[in-house]
Amino acid sequence: MKVAMLVSGGVDSSVALYRLKKQGIDLRAYYLKVWLEDDAKFMGSCPWAEDLRYVRDTCAYLKIPLSIIPLQQAYYRHVVQYVLTELQQGATPSPDILCNSRIKFGAFLHAIGDSFDYVASGHYAQLRQWKNTTELLCSLDNQKDQTYFLSQLTQAQLKYLLFPVGDTVKHILREEARRNALPSSERKDSQGICFLGKITYPTFIAYYLGKQAGKIIEKKTGKILGMHHGYWFYTIGQRKGLKLGGGPWYVVKKDCTENTIYVAKEEDVHSYGCDSFFLRDTNWIPYLPKDGLLQVKIRHSPEYLEAVFQSSPRPLVVLKKPERGIAPGQYAVLYRNQACLGGGKIVLPLSE
Template identity: 40%
Template sequence: MVALSGGVDSSVAAYLLKKQGFHVEGVYIHVWSAEDYLSDCPWQEDIKIAAEAAEVIGIRFRSIHLEDEYKSRVVEYMVEGYSAGVTPNPDVMCNQEIKFGVFLKWAMQEGAEYVATGHYARNELGITDYELRKGLDKNKDQSYFLYTLTQDKLAKILFPIGEYTKPTVRKIAKKALLPNWNRKDSQGICFIGKVELPKFLQNYIKPKKGDIITTDGEKIGEHNGIFYYTIGQRHGLHLGSKTGSEVYYIREKRLKDNVIVVAKGENNPLLYSKKITAINVNWISGEEPEFPLAALAKIRYRQSEEICKIEKIDDKRYRVIFAKPQFAVAPGQSIVFYKKEKCLGGGIMES
């Protein structure tokens, strides 16, 4: 079963599998009812285009309603994270709990042997285990969001477009006469769509004004709620003319006294860290490696991997020491580990 979103990637995934001789079914996952939408996420258009693509490909199409699961496992996770002053990663949780959680389980119960998605990643069977590898298109690689996958799940997952670049995927779609071959890529929170995060969160967390101060303790502005901001953020601070042309970045969020601390200049050493503590770490192989472990890691999606050393602190925590200081370490976000093209796993940054 292929999770058809209405986008070109999942449609081409289904098309390629059909060409390879698989018996394919397309499934649209409902996670957000019409009255719940806080943005202009066009789910009605999405499901219409997904159905049209399925018809062109020549496969059965249906939908599954997972609104309750999405709210309890992704939206509540987001709200709890921001309420606690950290910056959660809903796309990682959406993959873990919805696409490769509830949907995967449902598909197996329906008799499917595999589930497939339009992720730009590769799932390869190595000598002893399944390996999650980067997608061939380095600009679109999505392995960062898939580090929570396990051996049991990888055995049932296919990533048909992982060997293709985005331009090639669009060419395949155009040649196959798929209706969404030139449709724009979706952006924003997984399944919710493009939405201003503060606006979204205000529906769940009440605004609470507080001070914005510099690292020297000088008050230079006010914020509407510490929950709506993240470490490293520079836009949306509304500091006004008092700071002139100087650019400030959020260095710290003091939840107890509702204060945001900012540091001046992108190259300010106060915004960088060489050591990070990670929790909730998943090793994709299913076996913990030997430590210290030399690896590559990145702390945000749009970032190149950096050289690091991983040490085990105790049964729940790991210390990651980078060769170069990393900008704006945001607790709650994901840190993902690599060995060349292979994704080893990852975890949540605690500090």
Template identity: 35%
Template sequence: MKRVVVGLSGGVDSSVAAYLLKEQGYEVIGLFMKNWHDDSVTISDECPWLEDSNDALLVAEKLGIPFQTVDLSEQYKERIVDYMFNEYEKGRTPNPDVLCNREIKFDVFMKIALSLGADYVATGHYCRKGTIEKDGEEVYQLLAGADGNKDQSYFLCQLSQEQLSKALFPIGELTKPQVREIAAKMELVTADKKDSQGLCFIGKVRLPDFLQQQLQPKEGIIYEIAADAAIYNTDTPQFTSVKEQLAYEAKKTVYTPEMGKPVGKHQGAHYFTTGQRKGLNVGGTKEALFIIATDVVSNAIYTGQGNAHPGLFRKALFIQKNEVHWIREDLALKDGETMEVMVRIRYRQDLQKATLHKFDNGMYISFDEPQSAITEGQFAAWYIADELIGSGVIS
């Protein structure tokens, strides 16, 4: 009997994952990760960790598996929270869920599991793992979940071959309704529990409250840039190389206050992100205002009316060399090589047709169609068919 440690989060997905593994004859141990203590910034009645750990315990009792809680809040603060503050301060928008999987669940937590003699670590992610043989070596694949509506492969886009080799995703072949059905049939306490929203393991957090612990509010101006502003009507230069053209297409537009008109005030550019529409509190415009750029140095926010505003769109993005990550190392591009792939730049986005271009300083992704709200600090993940083969931080 192989031993599997399941990260029981107190939600229905990990509960059913544990049940399925037990059915398959594994020796299953349930572990609940406690990653957060500060209740002052969580929205009190939304998934506080206490209720979750109780639910996880009840599920473990029902399934007759050993259960314990591990406190990872110190590592979580160091690897996730501090990193988040740091990124927001630089005016980038990090993705804590992707990091949490790479740094906590499949690193700190996995090491604890292996120290308990586990052969595998399992989670309730909607994704699948494949294995192929290549040149006599076993190669692990990260595949999209069977439920297209719930596929969570994107959140695991930073995993390595070694991490994947020890990972199991028992519900990857199921749809969410099927998972709920199994939980109801087994009378698990989590069967009808709402999906948790918000930060990985912190619960629902008011982001500005959370960020204000470290980043002080400071008042700045919100500017509106017209859709027909001169900056959008410049002629495209002549390029001497593909790289030069890609650099031009990936470049952020730099805005200055003179280009627009002041329409409101905000409490700190570092609390906002490209593409954001909510939280601006500016009325009186014909269409909703979307953020097209933030400048944390001058503390200005630039907006445009409507989701078709030209300031939202770009045709390419760049990932710095040290931020390019291949799950399938055997498919990694060499300098000068290109590859046609499907890409998403945020969770739930439909896959977009694109081409990877590898250069000595990093990688450009050029899209067939211009993309809205390409956001620094977020992850771009690239797929071939339903296999996620690599990812990187948008720079």
């Protein structure tokens, strides 16, 4: 069996690589370079140099050949442009979901063709074969589970994948890395969006979309509370970064035409909660779910929301109770009995 292993320089993919090596599998490691160097230099940081150093040290230590695959143009075309378009439209994009479906298990699978039997990664997820289909199951580590980010993968992609660490909780995985002296054993977990590295998300947005002054208005009273630098920096439910006194304040609405952000105090936020939404651009693993009770995630989190799903005439999710922080463009991912069923982008019903 020949396996192409995606490595990132983190402890998860390092342990996954080590486990496959122990099994005597014919392995080659691949590091996907997705950031544009000129942009990274302009923003004052190189998001991939440190990662690549850990990747090289790990592969040398385990005596596994390494290839670096440049996918910057594909990433810009399929992920960055998507993110920028969504932000300009006032939506909340999920770039890591697109990175997995279009790049790691999309453009990369296309690049290596049929030269490998499987592609492995350090994602926290599990796979199960059932009736000629591949099910995507949650990891044993509920805190680290990454099925939310894998929810747009298709059967054609899943049948080629391996997730060697999906059956392990993080602290045990970290101990395994230390016990086997892997170079990344003490490296901190990465945070934020996969391609940004040490570059902050606001820096990325400002570089491409710039800044434009706008008003921050209290939704309840219509009072102007302050100014902001552009609605594209904010998402529904956001609390941090508003820099307003007398809070905490939460973003409850955005007016893209007027470049206005509406906020509410914590005790008023429930008034602007959402209890139902439609789904578009759906992907189902492995089939359209049956109508009825299920669980849903509206962001990467260990928490599930109870909901009722209705498939026709268009996919509809009705929450058991209103939830704040639901924004158009976010992905809602459906679950039943620890199986990820897939999902789609949130479309909110028409309101004021």
